[in-house]
Amino acid sequence: MKHLAALNKYFIKYKWYMTLGMLFTAISIVFSVFQPIMVRQIFDLLAKNLDSYRMISDMASLKSAFRADFSKVLAFYGITILLFALLSGFFMFLQRQTLIVMSRHIEFDLKNEIYQHYQVLDLNFFKMHRTGDMMSRITEDVSRVRMYVGPALMYSTRTIIMVVIIVYLMVKVNPLLTLYTLSPLPLLAVTIYYVNRIIHRKSERIQAQLSNITSIAQESYSGIRVIKSYVQEDASARHFEEASEEYKQSSISLAKTDALYQPSMALMIGLSVILTIFVGGMQVIKGNITVGNLAEFVIYVNMLTFPFFSIGWVASMIQRAAASQQRINEFLQVKPAIKDEPGAQSVKIAGAIRFENVTFTYPHTGITAIKDFNLDILPGQKVAVIGRTGSGKSTMAQLLIRMYDPQEGRVLLDGHNLREITLESLRSQISYVPQDVFLFSDSITNNIRFGTPSADQEVVQTAARQASVEKDILNFKEGFDTMIGERGVTLSGGQKQRISIARALIKNPDILLFDDCLSAVDARTEKEIIGNLYAYLKDKTAIIITHRIFALFEFDKIIVLDEGRIVEEGTHGDLLSLNGYYAELYARQQSGEEESVSE
Structure with a gap:
């Protein structure tokens, strides 16, 4: 978690989103746990009145009135349960509208922070790092971090609050039954701990391999003319395939590890249900709890099923986010060698x-x-x-x-x-026309006035005329509005150089x-x-x-x-x-x- 501590500044920035999200989560859970209480009351009411109903079995009119009254009670409980479900769903909607929206804001801020940091780093940094690796950190790594600040945080909050409330209600009913019901969970925690360590190690390796794949693809796309001219398509494809194969094998290995969560938690939850029914049934026979309490416990166990299933998923997301944030931190902690001196x-x-x-x-x-x-x-x-x-x-x-x-x-x-x-x-x-001319995937006009965005079209054309490229541009179908391909691939070498000269001249x-x-x-x-x-x-x-x-x-x-x-x-x-x-x-x-x- 030490790597994820770098995100705390964003949690502080969006503290109201997070506070409201947790509040809505708590309210949603409160309304959801009321439903088992209603079910318990229905079962207890049914058990209590069943004997009375049997005693009046010979009195048809009274029996009919009894059914009518009891139906109204059941209808009341049914409508109440439906209302609680609707309210729980509504506040769950608000929970997602705050916590997930917060995660998107943090994703936006983090991408901009990384991009702006790239902008201030010196040339030596870019010569030492591959473009594909830098792209991977601002895309794939940030995406994994967003899963931590959004879904992982949301489900973690929901799990904690739900477990606290439900365990409290269960203990209040019968501490012994609660102990038996929750006894498989420590074993589950140990399983999660060891599996998470494996997931973290494999996630780091996968992210490094993904960066390598991105770099290979980016270099191949940029150098496609060289690849084609030397007839190296097959060799390039094999190189990419080898890197992809390593990534695939690592991803499959991680998927197999992830697969341990599902059967492990299904087993633990199944054991909890069995223990609940067995021990709870014995407690009902002894008169320590009612049938309604037993039904309430079974529903609680099922309500805890998704939170405990989500533990593995959330833990996996946190481990992957930690690995990604570590890679992001490595770049953000690099200090530019060239910067404004005091x-x-x-x-x-x-x-x-x-x-x-x-x-x-x-x-x-x-x-x-x-x-x-x-x-x-x-x-x-x-x-x-x-x-x-x-x-x-x-x-x-x-x-x-x-x-x-x-x-x-x-x-x-x-x-x-x-x-x-x-x-x-x-x-x-200072205007600098480098030896290695670079043009952006934009119009010719915007490329020429790149350093002076406020320049009007007349100034642009004057600069192009001084660079002896105006005639070439006017011969294009769309003239100065012609879109240039990546790095100016649609232009000749001489045209690219002259447009670069025009870009320098327009700065005056x-x-x-x-x-x-x-x-x-x-x-x-x-x-x-x-x-x-x-x-x-x-x-x-x-x-x-x-x-x-x-x-x-x-x-x-x-x-x-x-x-x-x-x-x-x-x-x-x-x-x-x-x-x-x-x-x-x-x-x-x-x-x-x-x-x-x-x-």
Whole structure:
């Protein structure tokens, strides 16, 4: 239960739902336990008047009157029992409308808490955890937890209140008969305890296997084009089938364990009924209780049947919820490495960038991407960053938007350490076009204005025109309202890159980072985009990471990276005179021999 203690804050939040639900549960049970009392009174009344009825067997008129009067009494009791049943059902309805509704509110809050926590976690977390596993925790695990805060809580409350009230009434009638009736229950409790331990262990294993299945499916769906192109459908299906088989076997094993509850509790309840009838019959013969009391006890035993049957079901739900909540807690307890530092402020930036002795090693791989890196960029300067794969180009951009923090050195923006600036303020003033373009399953318009939802359609079209993608969009049947498939699968690579560029331009930021974002466009389109960008970036600071040389773009500075260090720096003419990597790359490009290397 220690893992489920994390849910107490929700019980406090919805305390009125829970309080009313328990109150309605108690009222419903009170009305239901009145019914056996009515039955007892009917039986006692029948037994008491049966002898009198026999004594007047020769008097037809009196006998007829007796039957009429007794029928009215029976009708009264029948209507009363029906009324109590209706009231019990009505308050049971209210019980579900409070406790089950509360569980849905908690499910809503818990899913949002998990999602919001995912949003603040740093990139390293997402590289270390599979998407399918994260999806499983926000869906399957939350669903199991809801079963605990809803049905499990409701049936537990009902069982406790009903057992307390019924046992009290039974003891009040005859303590000895009550003892015999309830004597099989300790054995039932021991059985439940041991079976629950097994269920908890198996539930944890099942949840882990389910996360694995979800991850395999998600990866297969995302990489379906690769699977098909390499004709690996059968291999992929076998991989999924093997994981599903493990999950199936574990689920069957758990089902077999669950199956122990039904016969175990049926046996205990059966023993209780037999003992009730046998011992109760002896007590009736001795005159200690009436026939009505015996009938009342039999009904009580049957009323306790479902509560005791539900013990196993509720215990199973609680064990599964505990296993799921433990997995949820593992994520919720992860602290983001990248967050607003104490005292961080919103800052209006002009665009001056400085890297001071920066060294950065990726935590999940141990690879040092940047070593003793120093760079100064003045406001409004246009800087090109060139280098081989793994030279640290993309890492430089990631550090600038603070997706990571360097282990050594610092990154300054207008003289402010990035740690002194709030993440929202920093990232809202920088547009970043990543190397791995990502588009959402939404319209083209909404994808372009993703960072600026308030932008009107004219601004959207202007951004698309500047990114040289407007003509392509207008050729689509639904134009800017065209829906993009998952990750933009309905578009070409070049179209996705240009829409991503339009998304960056529409923000009208002070600093722009382009990470090899023109690798999928042809030379003519590239030339057009470069021309548009040159005018757009006139007063802005821009860093363009590329494996190509844009001879038509007049950069203020070009740097060449190798193994995380700057090995060449200067203008286009300066670097050509060095006759190094840049000059070699330019020569190959001029001769039509383009490098295909990109980070």
